[in-house]
Amino acid sequence: MMIHAYQEIYVNNAQTMLGDAFDYAINTCHISGDDFVKMFVVSSFSERIENGEPACVAGKSGIELVHEIVFETMQKELNIESEVNYSRSCEYWIGWAVAYYQWYSDRSFKEIFNVLSFEDLKRMYYTLHEADISKFVDIVDSKMKEYYVETNLKRIRTT
Template sequence: MILAYDKTYLPDAMANLAGAFDYALNDCGLPVGLFTDFFATSEVAELFGRGVPKYVCGMSGEELVVEIMRQAGWARIIDMPPVALRTGATPEYWAGWALAYCQWARGVRFADILDVLSFDDIVRLYPTLHEADESRFVDVYDEWAAHNRTEGDSRLHTVRVRAGLSQSELSRHSGVALRSIQMYEQRRKDLGKAAVSTVLALARTLGCRIEDLLEP
């Protein structure tokens, strides 16, 4: 097993990434797809994933969010609110915690994990997994990743990557809900049974034919 960085950094890394997602989504009210996409494509995610001390243990969750949004060109950083005091961990906090652990344990990019399990997917695991050891979440990730490798990439995923668009960008440009795009790519919903207007909007945004997106 190739770990992403030395284990001594892990507790701080998990707490700080958990705090970042909690702050971004619950205090700042940022849309989950927007912030997750900004994070996954940021230099912060790359350097955090390598275990660079400045990011894994040198910045609080709030500071990580400010840096992520600054790199994304977010003009309203100055308006971001203070961190609210909470009596317990939120589902979003736990999801960030589990995400940091999984990235450390598997040594893959955050973007790769989030392609398999969206942040919303991770939050949905909170009721059943938040009291379990973090390794149980890694088991779930491994199961989904193995399933995706067996099935191969969906046509929508392949065309989207070729077009250079993230899932969030495709959602914004096409008007198709981000969650639907994620489920079509993971084959949890059949794009062939979607409304014609949905498939047409995706095809126009991606610059391809409708039949290029439908599974055989």
């Protein structure tokens, strides 16, 4: 039996929220993908999502998440109007897919982004955005196994 990061009922909400956050941060706020990943990983919100904190995985919009991450990590307020966006951009897919993988694998976002850069994920979009999410999971699992050696005690970085 696989142990996931939190209850499955929250996965769709977490995916939508993180997808919207990546899309809004990058396409509306013009924060680079690499910079947003760094801010997200060092913020308290990445750990709160990993732990399945209901206020984070079900109680926030992606836009709210970006505003709070920027304030927490940069100590500045974003004064950018939010735009309603019903399209599913590459950046949305990256947040959506990474949220699913984090839930599925119970790995930290830091571990995931140590193995996959924003650009790596962007390149994956074109071949995987219409595929079943299990294909993304298989590919990322393979990359994780190359990067981390699993022991009974802890994960060890190999490169």
